[in-house]
Amino acid sequence: DARVTQTPRHKVTEMGQEVTMRCQPILGHNTVFWYRQTMMQGLELLAYFRNRAPLDDSGMPKDRFSAEMPDATLATLKIQPSEPRDSAVYFCASGPDRGVGYTFGSGTRLTVV
Amino acid sequence: GEDVEQSLFLSVREGDSSVINCTYTDSSSTYLYWYKQEPGAGLQLLTYIFSNMDMKQDQRLTVLLNKKDKHLSLRIADTQTGDSAIYFCAETNFGNEKLTFGTGTRLTIIP
Numbered sequence: 156d157a158r159v160t161q162t163p164r165h166k167v168t169e170m171g172q173e174v175t176m177r178c179q180p181i182l183g184h185n186t187v188f189w190y191r192q193t194m195m196q197g198l199e200l201l202a203y204f205r206n207r208a209p210l211d212d213s214g215m216p217k218d219r220f221s222a223e224m225p226d227a228t229l230a231t232l233k234i235q236p237s238e239p240r241d242s243a244v245y246f247c248a249s250g251p252d253r254g255v256g257y258t259f260g261s262g263t264r265l266t267v268v
Numbered sequence: 269g270e271d272v273e274q275s276l277f278l279s280v281r282e283g284d285s286s287v288i289n290c291t292y293t294d295s296s297s298t299y300l301y302w303y304k305q306e307p308g309a310g311l312q313l314l315t316y317i318f319s320n321m322d323m324k325q326d327q328r329l330t331v332l333l334n335k336k337d338k339h340l341s342l343r344i345a346d347t348q349t350g351d352s353a354i355y356f357c358a359e360t361n362f363g364n365e366k367l368t369f370g371t372g373t374r375l376t377i378i379p
Contacts, residue, residue: 159310186365198356198369211366246310248367255299257367259310 157181159260161247167266173235176263178247179228187230188248188257189215189222198246204230205252237267270294272370274357279376286344288373290357293338297359300333301367302342305354314342314355344375352377 160179168174180187189201202212202222212222219241221233234241244264250257271293280286292300298319303311317324317331317340324331330343344351357370 188366197371200366200368203366248311250365256301256313256316258313259303261310 157258159247159249159258161245161260161263163263164261165264165266167268168237170238170267171236172267173233174237174241174265174267176232176245176247176265178230178232178249178260180230180247180249181258182228183251184249184258185227185252186250186257187224188246188250189230189232190246190248190259191243192246192262193243201232201245234265237265239267241265242267270297270359270361270368272357272359272368274355274370274373276371277374277376279378280347281378282347282349284347286342286347286351286375288342288344288355288357288375290340290342290370291338292340292357292359292368292370294359294361294368295338296361297338298361299359300331300340301358301360302329302331303356303358303369305356305372307353311356347375347377349377349379351375 162177185206188203191199201215207224224230244262246262248257248259274290301316302314328345332341354372356372358367
């Protein structure tokens with residue numbers, strides 16, 4: 156089965172450090188999403204791309220978060236500087252253009268201490 | 269903006285049917301989805317329904333859509349312990365394909 160691969164699976168970092176999370180979408184999928192999951196807020200959309208171009212990043216704190224797709228096989232989400240309130244599970248998902256349903260990765264569990 | 273609501277908890281006896289409900293506000297929703305999340309895992313697409321359909325059945329899963337009331341339900345027949353998970357309702361519309369999720373319903377199976 157094709158899958159979305161996220162690395163790392165777990166990350167513990169100190170406040171103020173830079174964090175980079177990576178996602179390898181399914182080959183041929185040209186829509187990529189970043190979601191954040193917390194107990195309090197549930198699943199929040201941070202950003203999404205189609206054909207590597209950002210379409211919506213309104214859910215992302217612009218001062219510290221950035222999302223990019225350097226190429227079709229890699230999406231990155233960077234936090235600099237990280238804060239304890241960024242502790243969450245970050246999911247990447249990919250799908251075909253206007254396709255039905257999206258495939259989620261297993262997530263990166265981020266803990267900022 | 270779009271809003272999707274679900275009840276937070278549901279407990280069901282093993283072997284009974286589970287019915288998980290969802291309401292949404294976006295009248296231009298085109299696809300409605302049910303995702304399952306097991307502990308420590310990502311979201312797994314269970315099933316989906318197009319907005320011009322009333323019902324969809326897939327083995328033990330039945331999805332009912334009442335577009336007039338903007339109500340979606342997922343029925344799981346013969347609920348098993350492996351069905352314990354959080355179930356998320358989600359919607360997209362054709363003009364904006366980002367998924368809007370509900371809060372999730374935690375399904376607990378009672379032996």
